[in-house]
Amino acid sequence: MAFALLAQGNRERALCIFDLAFHDCELHEHNILLLLKSILVFESGNQEEGVMRAEHLATIADEVNDHKSTYLYTQVLAVMHMKKRCYGRAISLIEHAKSLGPKDKRCPPLVTISLIFGWNFNGLDIIAQQRLCEALYAEGHTAEATEILLNIIRTSDKDKKAIVDWIADFTQKCAVTLEHVGDSAFGSSKHDDAIAQYTAALSLSPASPTSLFIKRSRARAAKGLWEEALQDVNEVVKVDPSSPWGYEAKHMVLHGTKQYDEAIEAFKSMLHSIERSRDPETTQLRKNYISPSETIAAIDSIVSEICCPLVVVDVATGYLCDGTERMRIFKADPRFKELVSSMTKKVDKTLIRPVVQRFFGCVMFSHVWQGKEPSFQDVKLVKSVWNLPDTPLNNKLHNFCQETRRLGYRWAWSDTCCIDKLNSSILNESLTSMYRWYANSAATLVYLAWGS
Template sequence: MYMKNGDYGRAIPLIERARSLAPKDKQCPPLVTISLIFGWSFNEPDIVAQQQLCETLYSEERAAEAVEILLNIIGTSDDEILRSKSTADWITDCTKKCVTTVEHVGDNASGSAALSIGPQSPAGLFIRRSKTRAANGLWEDALQDANMAVKMEPSNPLGYKTKHMALHGAKRYGEAIDAFKSMLQVIEQSNDLAIRQLRKNYISPSETIRVIDLTVRDILKNCPLVVIHVTSGCL
């Protein structure tokens, strides 16, 4: 009723209340049994409530909060729900609306850095929120968003680049190198010429190691041999 009358301020707490009534454990046997017998979905009420909350926040010009709900829907929903045409169409439409109005996105509770949204895709939103969280030192949260971006658009090198940044910030250097290698592979195998041209901006880890080895060898050629006593450590 409040939604129809345009009273979004009163609608928001009611929608949040409806969302809290959704079952927390969607895998518990009783719900699974009932779902199999009657064909009922216990995921749908939660999704609908979140969608209504997202649209209401957007209508209230609280677009940054609407984006948070949108990303939460994408991040917590199972693949079957995300593949459904109604949900996919809603996500596409909501994303397009949000990217035209939101000036910043991220975890407001931790003080997000202001940034503009470019790519009109959910993966683009995850990438930009990941960068925002990384700027605030929230490396694990940034990594979670980067992984979602990679999952949604595995052919987008920016997802892997953001993942590399998050892993490096978390001091998980081995995994960061793997993410960097994956980014280079995606760039090299892309059908988009503009993306393939990005390859010239990066040096592969193997090439970096080769250059370092050559530099070390050149230095050793001009250095006198030094014998160190392995027990005392003295020359």
């Protein structure tokens, strides 16, 4: 009769009638009636009091180690909290109930409650997690919602069968939102937040993860996390080796780690992928890029403009080097490779010129000949100026080369050993060009001999 009155909306009368039932029941039935009354109070609109009554019953049952009753009360409390939209609390109660669950999963009082109040105790954990996901997402806590969603995905197929479509839709929705939030964080230079959002989106195993890997790679690179950034771009290339953008991202990371040879190869692979693309819009993008060979040609052109001596001393090794050898050394130098790797869309001669001038900058020697100075043939014989015998005039050359090195330059020129005077054409060219060499030198060191 009490439940009929409740159904009619007469809550106060229903509670009065329910109290009379205690006079006609056995002592062992009191707790069940108290539980039903807590539910009746909850359903009558006083949710907090209903929860408090059920929690009191659960506490007493737990204190006397009555696991069967604790399981019953905990299940009821879980539903109460779900109805209050306190899904986190509901989930913790459901987990606790699982640890108390009897071997015989049938619980007659729960069946009774289901029949009377229409409460459903089947699949509570999945339903609670589903509701919590939706609540967290609605509040803008998409990353936290994703963690709960992953718990649902990891459950058995039987348990989640009823919400398969919801899982698919909610997964897509979370992945898109996480990516957008990550983009916003990256745009605000909040790189840690961006990495966290992209990582959460990737944990959902999206069908097309390449853009997420590329974006996370950029965020990691901005943080200086080069190894992790390289792992991301390698994953992109692995997932879609025909896509130019994985190679573009790989070039960026390798350039950042100063692995210029590998960066240039990655950039060449990007250009090759663009040229071979079946998408007309992608192939049209090729005109936006220059090839490494175009950059190298521009560098060669600027090098040819510099007026350098025909032969100089490499103060690092002491060897005599002609123009071809210096160019070979330059092209093996990281500064050259950095220039080639850095120019992907246009040749910037304002960047090339100072690098070239600094590398090829030569220090000239001005002195008075004092006797048998070390000649071109003398140095060639011992291979390096550093191997010349210890004599005052050889030491004069050594000191000049050491001072050149101290100033931070690699190339030194002295008229004693840098001109093959046995070759008339070279001698004539050197004599006619010497003024320009001195004028264009990085520095000129003057040696004042004692008594001069």
